[in-house]
Every structure is written in structure tokens, then in C-alpha cells.
Amino acid sequence: MRIGIVGVGLIGGSVALASRARLGAHTIGFDPDQDATALAVTAGALDAAADSVAAAVTDAEVVFVAAPVGRLPALVDEVLAHAPDGCAVTDVGSTKRTLAASHADQRFIGGHPLAGAETSGIAHARANLFDGATWYLTPTTTTSGILYERLHRLLAGIGARPVAIDPQRHDLLMAAVSHLPHVLANVLVAQAAHSLGGERLPAIGPSFRDATRVAGANPVIWTDIYLSNRDALIEQIDGAVTHLQQFRAALAEADADAVAAAANAAAADHRALQASQVAGGELHELRIPVPNRPGVVAELALALGRGGVNIADLGLYPAADMRDGVVAVWIAGTEATAQALNIVETLGFQVFSP
């Protein structure tokens, strides 16, 4: 299989590495940054560096366009102009409607891997980046079935789980679970900064920090994402405003039943989402009050590791002086949770299941 990679960063580089290592593919890559392609060749991701988009795709059977969202429409045009008839062309952008609507070519299939958000650049590329990751594909009625099957097999072959989704539905979903959370985190830091007026943020525990962790995330990339999904994001913002105004009305009328109903509905929604999120058993939370000295997290994690219990998630809730606190661990599945409980109690710690 001959694969063209246009844009050799974390995603493009990892596709190339995985395709060569696992499928014996032949990869040719182009990137405006020549250092990136040189590094990709050295790292064993690319068989060859191309000096133009055309050169990277002329003989390809599959092309991945892995560039920032704002640059995708023009780049996909250029790729389609030079790719052969029987070549599947896909992208990895985090919004999908615009591309799908403007590229009704039978060779084009929009894509979006849910992986790799933590780092960027070819230096971080790795062959197993997509193992188990959902990879959305947005075939349309004009898409070639043969080319869709080829792309699907390739993605499964590099470890991903390809999932077909309507472009409209994809963008609405991402607006709800990714873009709106970023917008609300931005609102929270703006409100807090304004309310504090330069005063120090009080030591209020982890809830504010967790809620605002993504606030102000890479403004260049996120400006692109917000704009490319603006219709769906506007719909989500309108929904959020409606919710806020309903809750405001309940507060204004001191309507305890309505306020409680909103809080209860949120609890039910949260439980339902958590239950749906977890493969391999529902997540169980264990809270372990500990002295917050260096080494105590290690002691716990090490003991669980020795017992073969994997920690799906972990949170530290230090007291204000960082001497005492609570370690929360989340374990998937009832059996592993019971085992974890036993291990931690054997170490002499108290454990609570909230």
C-alpha cells in the first residue's frame, strides 16, 4: 500500500509510523517544514520526503491530510487535483461539515481521530498512538464504497476503531462534548478574574481548577476550531444560555423545587454519561485520606500495580497546607475495585466509596 502524508506532525507522523510498522506500507510525506520531513525519514516514519503536495500524492492509494483545520479546505483541493482516480483521500480535522459539503468528490472521506491532544509535532509521533482510539469517518452518498472499505481497513490495521458518522452529527457532538466545555471554561476564568479584581484566588480545592483546566487552550488552534464549527457551537451556546436562564428564573423566584429538580437532573445526567463512557466496567471511585508527604502516592500506586490493578484515573485533593489530603482513584469494574479496596486497607489506610 502506498500512502501519501500531507502534513507530517504528531498525527501524520504517527499514521506513517504505524502504517509502515504494522502494514508494511510505503509512505511518502510532504510538509512545508522540511525539518519535519527529514526527522520523519530518520525516525522511520517516511520512506521518502516529497518536495510538494503533488509529489507526495501522485502515486498514492490513500492520502492523509493532517494540517490545521483552517488550512484543510485548500489543501484537500490541492490533493484531489493531483491524486489518482482510485485513491482514497482523508483528513484528520476536528470538525467535518465544511469539508464534507465542499468536497463531494467520490475519493474524499472526512476523518477525525480522537487521539493525540496532549502533545504535538513529529518528535512525539508513535506507532501506537491510535490503539483503541475512536476514528470518526464521514462518508457521504457520493463516497466510493471501495475506497471507504480500503480506508476503514487501513485504520483498523493501525489499531484505531473507525466509526462512520454523519458530518452534521459529528460536529454537533464535538460542539457538545469538546467545544462548549472549552467556551464555558473560558467564561469561568473571565468571571473569576473579573470578580477577584486582582485579589488572590482563595485556596478553594480542586473543583475550580478542574473546571478551568482547558481555559485559554492554544488560542490559535482553538480560534480555528471554534470558527470551523460555528453553527453547531452556536446551537450549543444557545442551549446553554436557555439552561442558565431557566435556572436563573428558579433562583429569582426562590423556587426550591425547581432548583432541586435541576440539581437532581444534573446528577442523573452525570451518572448516565459516566456509565456510558466506560468500556470494561463502570468506574468506581475510592477516596483514601492520606498524609500528603512525598512518597505516599507512590506507595499506593505501587501496591495497586503489584496487585495488577490498573488506575483508570487519579486525583489528589491536598489540604491547603499540602500536608494532609485525599487521594481519589478510579478503578474500572467491580472485581478490580474490590481488589483495590482490599490492597489499600491492607496497607493500613482508610478507604471511602462516595
Add this chain to the structure above:
Amino acid sequence: MRIGIVGVGLIGGSVALASRARLGAHTIGFDPDQDATALAVTAGALDAAADSVAAAVTDAEVVFVAAPVGRLPALVDEVLAHAPDGCAVTDVGSTKRTLAASHADQRFIGGHPLAGAETSGIAHARANLFDGATWYLTPTTTTSGILYERLHRLLAGIGARPVAIDPQRHDLLMAAVSHLPHVLANVLVAQAAHSLGGERLPAIGPSFRDATRVAGANPVIWTDIYLSNRDALIEQIDGAVTHLQQFRAALAEADADAVAAAANAAAADHRALQASQVAGGELHELRIPVPNRPGVVAELALALGRGGVNIADLGLYPAADMRDGVVAVWIAGTEATAQALNIVETLGFQVFSP
């Protein structure tokens, strides 16, 4: 010093334990749950259990009222009716205006310790719960200076950092950094549940989980908190709606400059808040790509612990299959961060500072 404790749960019990252990105080407690006072006596928190509010406070020099927010006004009334002239009466509720406005007694000083959110009940009480914790006090012009000084010294003596704050300002601040974040988390789960319509939440990484961690938190307690701070919370909700509508307008006009300006402002606000939050040096984040096998977090934490480096915060960002991922650690101060970097690299891991 004779201390009356009305409500013997986590907070009341911890005040009692710390006052006896550190200040040699004599503590008498009342709780409608007689098992709680019995346990508190056994655990060494109370010298004696009282069978009524009156009995707990008649001879007290300081009284702590530690009950749910909705029950505080009536309880504080009852305490003031039975406490002697020279007795300081305080509460531990998480909103302060209502109580301050309705209790202009010179003996009453509103209070709110920022501690103990993770657990509840006398079984979890501990003498060091308040070490280093901010403890807001809301004295007014009617407050006795002598009684304020007594309460301040007592709180400092059990390890807290008493900070005087205007009740109005306190409630506005809490609305911004605690109550609004809970409301927005509730909005996010409602929007996501609605958008998914029963579909499974895709594996989208930790940002949605972090943003919604407090969604639907104990609906009974939070209904009380929302209602007791409804004016300030309404103000914050209005501010949030205004922000959302401005951002919506920028999106609707595809105004890239305005969208980028909002993203940049959020990044600046977030940095400013993070910098103000940390005593003992700004937090530095280190990202360490690791195989997500049992034991790897332990290995890192243990090595840092041996080197005397304390982990202020820790996050795991597992890949979708939970086999590979990134461990993010936050270290306070430049020197400790450099040391951590060195320790982790010596173990053979790559480290990135985003």
C-alpha cells in the same frame, strides 16, 4: 476555654478535636443525631454530650454552629437566645450575607472554613483538618472587637488562617469560584446528555470529565447553597450569559479577530489566576509520556518522593486503550521543577514542559 459545638459532623467534630488537642479547650457538643455525639465523645472530640442546644452553649465562651446552610438561621437564633453575654457565636456555612444581615447581635460573627469538602461526618473528623486553610470571617460594624479577637486567636490556634471579608464580597467570590462552576458543570452534562440522545459518550480524553466532575454534586446540599446565595449567583449567571452572547455574536459574524481575542483573553485570565493561586512558587507542569502499565505512576511518584520533590497536582491522560499515555505533574517553584525534570529524565523518560 469552654467551647460549644452545635452540629457534630466533619467540621464541628474537627474543631472540637483540634481545640482540645492543641488548646486544651473544654468542649460540649449537641447534635440531633445522638450517635454522632456519642462517637465524638469516644473519639476524644467532646468532653461531654449535651441533650439540647441550650445545654451545649449556656456556659460557653465560643460557640460553633456547624449545620447545613438552610438550617443555620433558626439554629443561630436559638444559640444566641441561650449563649451568655460574653460568648462569641460563629457558624461555618458556605454563604454569609443572609446570616450577617439577620443577626446584628454583637456576639455573632459569620464564618466559613475552606476545608473538608471531600468527606463528611464525625467519623472523618481530624485535628489537622484546618491546617493552613483559609477561614473567612464576616465581622460587621455591630461585632464586638473583644469577641472577634477571641475567635480569631482560637482559629489561628487550631491551624487555620482567619481572613476578614465583607459578607457581600464573600458571597460574590464564592458565587464566581464555586457556585457558578457547579452550575456550568450541570449545564454541560445536560447539553451532552441531550446531544447524545442515549448514544455512548465517545472516548474524548479527560477535558470533558474534568469539566463535569462536580456536575450533580449532592443535590440536597447544593440546592441549599444555590438558594442561600441566589442574588450573587444570579449576578454571576448574568455575567456568564453576557459572555456567551458576545462570543456567540463573534461566531455568528465569523469575526475571527473577535473569536481570537476571546481565546487570548481567556488564556491571559487563566495564567493570572494560576499565578495568584499558588503559595511557594508558580506551578510548573511537566508532561511525561509513559506506557500506562500498572506501576508506572508509582515509579515516577516514588522517585520524586525520594528526591524530596512534592507533587502539587497530578493528572493521567490515558490513550483510549489505557495502554499508553501521558502523566502530567505540577510542581511548585522553579528549583523543585528543575530537580523533578532531572529525576524523571534519569529514570529514562522523556519530559515536556508545555
